[in-house]
Amino acid sequence: MPAAERFSGVLAPVITPFHKDLSPDAxxxxxxxxxxxxxxxxxxxxxxxxxxxxxxxxxxxxxxxxLVESGIDPLKIMPGTGCCAxxxxxxxxRHAVYAGCGGVLMLPPFYYKGVSDEGLFRSFAEIIERVGSxxxxxxxxxxxxxxxxxxxxxxVERLTRAYPDIIAGIKDSSGDWNNTLSLIERGGADFxxxxxxxxxxxxxxxxxxxxxxxxTANVNPAAIRQLYDLWQAPGAHELQRELNELRDCLQMxxxxxxxxxxxxxxxxxxxxxxxxxxxxxxxRDQKDLLLGKLAGRKFAMPGLxxxxxxxxxx
Amino acid sequence: MPAAERFSGVLAPVITPFHKDLSPDAxxxxxxxxxxxxxxxxxxxxxxxxxxxxxxxxxxxxxxxxLVESGIDPLKIMPGTGCCAxxxxxxxxRHAVYAGCGGVLMLPPFYYKGVSDEGLFRSFAEIIERVGSxxxxxxxxxxxxxxxxxxxxxxVERLTRAYPDIIAGIKDSSGDWNNTLSLIERGGADFxxxxxxxxxxxxxxxxxxxxxxxxTANVNPAAIRQLYDLWQAPGAHELQRELNELRDCLQMxxxxxxxxxxxxxxxxxxxxxxxxxxxxxxxRDQKDLLLGKLAGRKFAMPGLxxxxxxxxxx
Numbered sequence: 001m002p003a004a005e006r007f008s009g010v011l012a013p014v015i016t017p018f019h020k021d022l023s024p025d026a027x028x029x030x031x032x033x034x035x036x037x038x039x040x041x042x043x044x045x046x047x048x049x050x051x052x053x054x055x056x057x058x059x060x061x062x063x064x065x066x067l068v069e070s071g072i073d074p075l076k077i078m079p080g081t082g083c084c085a086x087x088x089x090x091x092x093x094r095h096a097v098y099a100g101c102g103g104v105l106m107l108p109p110f111y112y113k114g115v116s117d118e119g120l121f122r123s124f125a126e127i128i129e130r131v132g133s134x135x136x137x138x139x140x141x142x143x144x145x146x147x148x149x150x151x152x153x154x155x156v157e158r159l160t161r162a163y164p165d166i167i168a169g170i171k172d173s174s175g176d177w178n179n180t181l182s183l184i185e186r187g188g189a190d191f192x193x194x195x196x197x198x199x200x201x202x203x204x205x206x207x208x209x210x211x212x213x214x215x216t217a218n219v220n221p222a223a224i225r226q227l228y229d230l231w232q233a234p235g236a237h238e239l240q241r242e243l244n245e246l247r248d249c250l251q252m253x254x255x256x257x258x259x260x261x262x263x264x265x266x267x268x269x270x271x272x273x274x275x276x277x278x279x280x281x282x283x284r285d286q287k288d289l290l291l292g293k294l295a296g297r298k299f300a301m302p303g304l305x306x307x308x309x310x311x312x313x314x
Numbered sequence: 315m316p317a318a319e320r321f322s323g324v325l326a327p328v329i330t331p332f333h334k335d336l337s338p339d340a341x342x343x344x345x346x347x348x349x350x351x352x353x354x355x356x357x358x359x360x361x362x363x364x365x366x367x368x369x370x371x372x373x374x375x376x377x378x379x380x381l382v383e384s385g386i387d388p389l390k391i392m393p394g395t396g397c398c399a400x401x402x403x404x405x406x407x408r409h410a411v412y413a414g415c416g417g418v419l420m421l422p423p424f425y426y427k428g429v430s431d432e433g434l435f436r437s438f439a440e441i442i443e444r445v446g447s448x449x450x451x452x453x454x455x456x457x458x459x460x461x462x463x464x465x466x467x468x469x470v471e472r473l474t475r476a477y478p479d480i481i482a483g484i485k486d487s488s489g490d491w492n493n494t495l496s497l498i499e500r501g502g503a504d505f506x507x508x509x510x511x512x513x514x515x516x517x518x519x520x521x522x523x524x525x526x527x528x529x530t531a532n533v534n535p536a537a538i539r540q541l542y543d544l545w546q547a548p549g550a551h552e553l554q555r556e557l558n559e560l561r562d563c564l565q566m567x568x569x570x571x572x573x574x575x576x577x578x579x580x581x582x583x584x585x586x587x588x589x590x591x592x593x594x595x596x597x598r599d600q601k602d603l604l605l606g607k608l609a610g611r612k613f614a615m616p617g618l619x620x621x622x623x624x625x626x627x628x
Contacts (some may be wrong), residue, residue, distance in 0.1 A: 022440070053398040053425035056371070056405070084367040084398070086591060091370070109592045110425065111367035113460055114567045119592035126336070126591055146427055148462055149592075253428045277400060277440055278423045278433035278463075 013047025327361025
């Protein structure tokens with residue numbers, strides 16, 4: 001098998017459906033992933049917005065196997081595999097490589113705070129050495145507001161020097177544009193920098209970045225992908241403005257229950273609202289408020305309900 | 315089997331020894347646990363200072379089994395079982411109950427930040443309902459500086475109301491004495507409040523608390539236990555002062571490498587210095603500085619090296 005091409009474009013941190021008993025729902029996940037692929041959006045399963053950190057390692061392995069067995073191209077899948085314990089990260093990463101995934105998205109170990117770059121380097125190095133595969137492609141995952149353990153630009157430089165073929169890129173969810181820019185400038189020629197939100201997509205592409213991995217892509221994939229395709233066209237700024245407006249409607253401290261409420265509503269499938277604790281589903285009032293804000297807006301989800309995968313006209 | 319008595323006294327969050335290849339070292343752990351028990355100190359294995367969050371669920375299960383198989387009384391063991399994914403917490407907690415442990419110490423799920431008390435309540439409730447055993451005793455674990463997700467006094471009240479026989483106490487590592495006092499006052503008659511450091515031990519016992527679960531107990535168990543036994547004696551304040559002085563010598567942003575360096579030195583067993591990434595062992599200079607500070611001080615570790623478990627004279 002040839003080594004995977006590095007990712008670019010738009011990926012969704014795919015929300016994870018649960019049955020009412022809170023067990024993962026592989027069939028609904030497969031259906032959602034197929035729809036996202038039909039919109040030219042890749043599958044960053046097991047990200048923050050996938051409630052990945054509320055899933056055990058065996059649950060994630062089982063879901064990944066089900067996705068691949070369903071016929072979904074593993075090269076389009078970038079599962080999150082970074083755990084607190086490097087032994088867990090090794091187990092998951094090894095499985096992702098075995099399954100033929102195009103890459104993995106890797107959180108740093110996030111329980112112990114105030115750890116050194118040296119310690120984080122050793123953690124990533126230990127995982128890479130133990131997985132021991134030239135097929136491994138790692139996209140680092142920098143999301144300091146949630147993990148509280150960040151990945152500095154210096155650490156990225158050290159990792160790319162030590163493992164130039166394996167350290168393939170980063171998702172920067174810092175919300176700090178200067179940090180994203182530093183990563184693009186200092187990450188190296190083929191280092192793929194994804195912004196963690198489509199709000200930065202146009203700026204990121206103009207600066208030489210690779211795309212975005214954004215929660216909103218779960219409900220608005222086509223329009224985000226459209227901006228990726230047309231970023232050099234005259235209407236790009238208008239597309240970015242529309243994306244920002246829709247994102248503002250969905251913005252909440254934790255976006256997952258809102259995304260699930262939208263999917264549940266437009267698929268007329270209430271079980272999609274189920275979240276695992278410690279998250280809680282939206283209350284009735286919050287949901288009404290959200291759907292009110294979205295009413296009449298042009299985005300992809302309503303097209304799904306009508307049975308026809310929608311692409312806004314280019 | 316009768317239900318376990320609730321814990322009181324002094325427990326050590328037992329440091330976890332690793333082989334040079336970073337695999338857990340059950341034999342050294344058993345030896346350390348036996349020594350701690352000989353000093354009248356209980357075994358809070360898989361705590362923060364145990365690098366528990368750098369261990370996978372199967373690794374923790376294997377270590378717990380080895381401890382119990384070695385003949386150590388499981389009623390003296392309070393394993394940490396709180397993980398990010400409640401399914402992992404259920405697996406570990408169920409195993410601890412099956413092994414006959416006197417209780418478990420439970421972190422809240424700590425990846426998602428800014429979650430509600432309602433979500434945390436549902437998480438603990440889900441674990442309790444799924445474990446489904448009247449033998450379960452949970453000690454909540456409040457360590458906001460590390461987990462970044464705290465357990466409020468209101469949440470404690472709600473949990474003790476819902477599960478009065480199961481929610482048995484809390485370890486308060488907030489470092490906020492007023493919080494500890496609120497927990498003692500509002501936790502209920504038999505709710506066991508442990509301070510997370512021996513610095514608060516005398517105050518805690520005077521206010522009606524149950525004892526402490528402190529990292530320092532790994533190297534200074536006898537003296538901490540002595541204060542627990544003699545807190546009403548005339549010399550108690552002097553004992554507390556001496557404990558504080560020793561703790562000051564060991565204090566660092568992350569105490570684990572220092573504790574391991576002390577054990578390695580006094581056992582003349584360098585492999586004890588091994589930590590899992592993202593932690594790093596002390597550098598030569600840090601170690602010399604630490605051992606210099608400890609030189610000539612009276613504490614339990616040197617007695618261990620001499621072959622005789624030490625108890626300072628009462």
